[in-house]
Amino acid sequence: MAALAYNLGKREINHYFSVRSAKVLALVAVLLLAACHLASRRYRGNDSCEYLLSSGRFLGDKVWQPHSCMMHKYKISEAKNCLIDKHIAFIGDSRIRQLFYSFVKIINPQFKEEGNKHGNIPFEDKIASVKVDFLWHPEVNGSMKQCIKVWTEDSVAKPHVIVAGAATWSIKIHNGSNEALSQYKMNITSIAPLLEKLAKTSDVYWVLQDPVYEDLLSENRKMITNEKIDAYNEAAVSILNSSTRNSKSSVKMFSVSKLIAQETIMESLDGLHLPESSRETSAMILMNVYCNKILKPVDGSCCQPRPPLTLIQKLAACFFTLSIIGYLIFYIIHRNAHRKNKPCTDLESGEEKKNIISTPVSPLEILLQSFCKLGLIMAYFYMCDRANLFMKENKFYTHSTFFIPIIYILVLGVFYNENTKETKVLNREQTDEWKGWMQLVILIYHISGASTFLPVYMHIRVLVAAYLFQTGYGHFSYFWIKGDFGIHRVCQVLFRLNFLVVVLCIVMDRPYQFYYFVPLVTVWFMVIYVTLALWPQIIQKKANGNCFWHFGLLLKLAFLLLCICFLAYSQGAFEKIFSLWPLSKCFELKGNVYEWWFRWRLDRYVVFHGMLFAFIYLALQKRQVLSEGKGEPLFSNKISNFLLFISVVSFLTYSIWASSCKNKAECNELHPSVSVVQILAFILIRNIPGYARSVYSSFFAWFGKISLELFICQYHIWLAADTRGILVLIPGNPMLNIIVSTFIFVCVAHEISQITNDLAQIIIPKDNSSLLKRLACIAAFFCGLLILSSIQDKSRH
Numbered sequence: 001m002a003a004l005a006y007n008l009g010k011r012e013i014n015h016y017f018s019v020r021s022a023k024v025l026a027l028v029a030v031l032l033l034a035a036c037h038l039a040s041r042r043y044r045g046n047d048s049c050e051y052l053l054s055s056g057r058f059l060g061d062k063v064w065q066p067h068s069c070m071m072h073k074y075k076i077s078e079a080k081n082c083l084i085d086k087h088i089a090f091i092g093d094s095r096i097r098q099l100f101y102s103f104v105k106i107i108n109p110q111f112k113e114e115g116n117k118h119g120n121i122p123f124e125d126k127i128a129s130v131k132v133d134f135l136w137h138p139e140v141n142g143s144m145k146q147c148i149k150v151w152t153e154d155s156v157a158k159p160h161v162i163v164a165g166a167a168t169w170s171i172k173i174h175n176g177s178n179e180a181l182s183q184y185k186m187n188i189t190s191i192a193p194l195l196e197k198l199a200k201t202s203d204v205y206w207v208l209q210d211p212v213y214e215d216l217l218s219e220n221r222k223m224i225t226n227e228k229i230d231a232y233n234e235a236a237v238s239i240l241n242s243s244t245r246n247s248k249s250s251v252k253m254f255s256v257s258k259l260i261a262q263e264t265i266m267e268s269l270d271g272l273h274l275p276e277s278s279r280e281t282s283a284m285i286l287m288n289v290y291c292n293k294i295l296k297p298v299d300g301s302c303c304q305p306r307p308p309l310t311l312i313q314k315l316a317a318c319f320f321t322l323s324i325i326g327y328l329i330f331y332i333i334h335r336n337a338h339r340k341n342k343p344c345t346d347l348e349s350g351e352e353k354k355n356i357i358s359t360p361v362s363p364l365e366i367l368l369q370s371f372c373k374l375g376l377i378m379a380y381f382y383m384c385d386r387a388n389l390f391m392k393e394n395k396f397y398t399h400s401t402f403f404i405p406i407i408y409i410l411v412l413g414v415f416y417n418e419n420t421k422e423t424k425v426l427n428r429e430q431t432d433e434w435k436g437w438m439q440l441v442i443l444i445y446h447i448s449g450a451s452t453f454l455p456v457y458m459h460i461r462v463l464v465a466a467y468l469f470q471t472g473y474g475h476f477s478y479f480w481i482k483g484d485f486g487i488h489r490v491c492q493v494l495f496r497l498n499f500l501v502v503v504l505c506i507v508m509d510r511p512y513q514f515y516y517f518v519p520l521v522t523v524w525f526m527v528i529y530v531t532l533a534l535w536p537q538i539i540q541k542k543a544n545g546n547c548f549w550h551f552g553l554l555l556k557l558a559f560l561l562l563c564i565c566f567l568a569y570s571q572g573a574f575e576k577i578f579s580l581w582p583l584s585k586c587f588e589l590k591g592n593v594y595e596w597w598f599r600w601r602l603d604r605y606v607v608f609h610g611m612l613f614a615f616i617y618l619a620l621q622k623r624q625v626l627s628e629g630k631g632e633p634l635f636s637n638k639i640s641n642f643l644l645f646i647s648v649v650s651f652l653t654y655s656i657w658a659s660s661c662k663n664k665a666e667c668n669e670l671h672p673s674v675s676v677v678q679i680l681a682f683i684l685i686r687n688i689p690g691y692a693r694s695v696y697s698s699f700f701a702w703f704g705k706i707s708l709e710l711f712i713c714q715y716h717i718w719l720a721a722d723t724r725g726i727l728v729l730i731p732g733n734p735m736l737n738i739i740v741s742t743f744i745f746v747c748v749a750h751e752i753s754q755i756t757n758d759l760a761q762i763i764i765p766k767d768n769s770s771l772l773k774r775l776a777c778i779a780a781f782f783c784g785l786l787i788l789s790s791i792q793d794k795s796r797h
Contacts, residue, residue, distance in 0.1 A: 026747035052302040059396035064281045068391040070725045072300025080128035082291035087131045089159040092166045093138035100134040102283035138169035140187045148194045165207030167232040176223040195251045207254040208233045210261035216271030257282045299724035320375030327368040370755045378507045385716040391728035392720040395449030402448040416699035425687045429696040436704030438463045458658035465606040465675040472610025475528045483539035491764045513589040524607045609676045631690040651681035709749040718745040
């Protein structure tokens with residue numbers, strides 16, 4: 001009864017809400033969100049620097065999130081590289097001195113807070129030629145004015161960055177009198193023109209006063225109240241005219257420290273000075289404001305302008321525009337022809353007569369329609385991760401953000417279960433299910449930032465290895481059983497694996513190796529193909545006639561393992577092979593192939609394990625050792641129970657080991673050899689019981705069919721800043737934002753999967769002569785792409 005109700009309910013849902021209607025809804029959502037963000041930017045301004053300096057919130061105890069953009073955490077080498085030959089000056093009181101110390105410690109963490117507290121403090125890194133000075137001017141008065149005035153003279157070298165601010169000393173010395181506030185206004189009014197003049201050639205920041213924790217203030221500071229501080233801040237803001245947006249010649253208000261202080265001032269030791277973590281956050285904001293536009297870090301989207309379009313991107317935009325125009329013209333002509341051939345009514349009988357039979361869709365129409373849809377999708381990709389239209393935020397990991405969604409999708413997966421069409425080990429529905437739940441877990445891992453939690457990281461490494469295991473198992477099984485080593489099969493697989501990534505490399509201006517998983521499965525597919533296709537070609541049909549061929553295949557696999565071991569422990573040889581042109585254009589990242597070597601080496605044995613498992617399984621199946629009937633255990637009851645026990649113990653043992661990992665490098669070193677333990681344990685647990693082998697989760701299987709597109713698309717339209725952050729379509733509501741962005745993301749991935757399948761049928765024909773012509777065209781295309789890429793690289797350098 002429950003099953004009947006479930007099936008009726010599912011039919012009812014599918015009747016009113018199909019995949020097609022979901023995609024239409026996603027398109028409407030994208031258009032509305034784009035319009036809202038455009039209107040918001042026109043109204044509020046498009047300067048992310050202003051947001052960085054004035055607004056934000058804490059994601060955790062010490063993680064600051066600016067409004068609408070991402071903040072990069074600068075390392076020592078990056079800070080020195082940015083500030084080379086630069087002079088930064090801090091002018092003000094003890095609070096500015098604290099900010100000075102925190103800023104200097106980004107450049108030199110060993111710098112000690114010592115010296116005359118009420119005097120000037122210099123810092124210089126002679127190697128990097130960086131100079132940072134603190135100038136003691138606790139009041140806005142004639143002394144501060146004279147210091148600033150000297151820099152306005154043409155003959156004097158000006159600091160590249162000036163950070164100034166003061167007020168609490170004026171409140172303290174004059175006991176919070178109104179006369180002191182009036183004098184403060186007069187003094188800052190006289191300084192304002194000098195700061196404006198300096199702002200034409202330097203970056204000038206006025207630091208607004210942070211609130212105090214009045215209960216902790218000593219008796220001689222009791223007159224420093226938050227009410228007084230607010231009055232001084234209002235005076236500074238009104239006089240320095242911070243409301244002028246996007247003006248390069250105006251003084252910028254550093255007001256974000258007030259927000260930081262409101263959350264952390266309770267941790268202050270004296271009620272006046274901020275705790276060290278808060279000062280470090282303010283210093284890092286200053287570093288982002290100045291350095292992001294120079295170094296352009298991927299995860300530092302604040303203060304970064306939109307990257308200029310490359311020549312290849314412009315050509316891609318022209319191609320997609322022409323495709324859209326071409327499809328519209330084709331559609332209009334086709335529609336007009338359809339109207340002319342519209343059924344007419346027979347006056348005698350009153351019945352409709354059809355003039356012509358509807359013609360099938362032509363390959364040209366499918367081609368134009370596919371590129372039209374792809375062009376619109378790529379425009380969305382560009383808007384999300386290059387055009388700075390939508391907002392971005394940093395990731396922040398908590399256990400709840402990872403494990404609660406995991407539990408939720410597992411419940412959904414168990415609820416949507418159906419009977420399999422066949423009950424063989426690792427049947428198609430089961431492998432789709434396996435890919436699906438693994439992909440969903442990996443997606444949650446990426447968006448939650450769970451890579452910082454080592455036990456989760458190690459288990460995710462097993463899931464990635466399991467994908468590669470399936471690559472070895474699936475392709476070996478196909479070649480072994482069917483013996484189809486034709487060029488059509490190879491081209492079909494390579495096209496389906498690489499089409500989306502090649503398009504994204506062009507549109508998003510990223511190297512092929514950036515989407516590391518696709519190069520990985522592509523290379524391993526070619527390794528499997530070459531291993532089995534080279535003489536002597538050994539397939540199941542040939543091996544059944546003579547057991548000697550089984551031994552020959554094992555020799556081939558042994559030689560493959562030997563090659564893998566050699567390359568794994570000979571980094572030099574590996575890098576020489578993949579540094580050869582044009583392979584280097586595919587596998588280099590940041591000028592070398594180390595990242596590719598690391599990724600390949602991390603799962604170097606698992607594809608071999610997949611091939612070996614497929615060989616053993618198919619051999620056992622051929623000899624009818626396995627019982628694969630519906631509801632039957634895979635082996636006899638005793639053997640099945642024993643293997644199940646061993647599998648559960650092995651599975652839990654690996655999890656305990658992975659959870660006890662303390663060092664990522666050491667665990668990564670062991671991972672290639674031991675990951676197969678948990679993979680094999682899972683396969684046996686899932687397949688030994690007959691009832692488990694007879695059902696599958698249709699929910700997970702649906703996602704498994706588009707797992708590759710989901711993995712690739714997440715880089716730009718679900719995550720942001722090339723996976724370093726999170727895309728924000730709906731600011732201020734993280735839960736709703738995740739729901740909406742996920743819905744659009746899944747719809748896009750599904751549509752791209754369909755586009756890839758449609759184009760694969762047209763671009764990779766079965767006729768060998770036509771296929772060779774297409775391959776020649778594809779080779780010419782890639783040659784042109786290499787030439788254009790070389791021209792771009794030279795122009796950049």
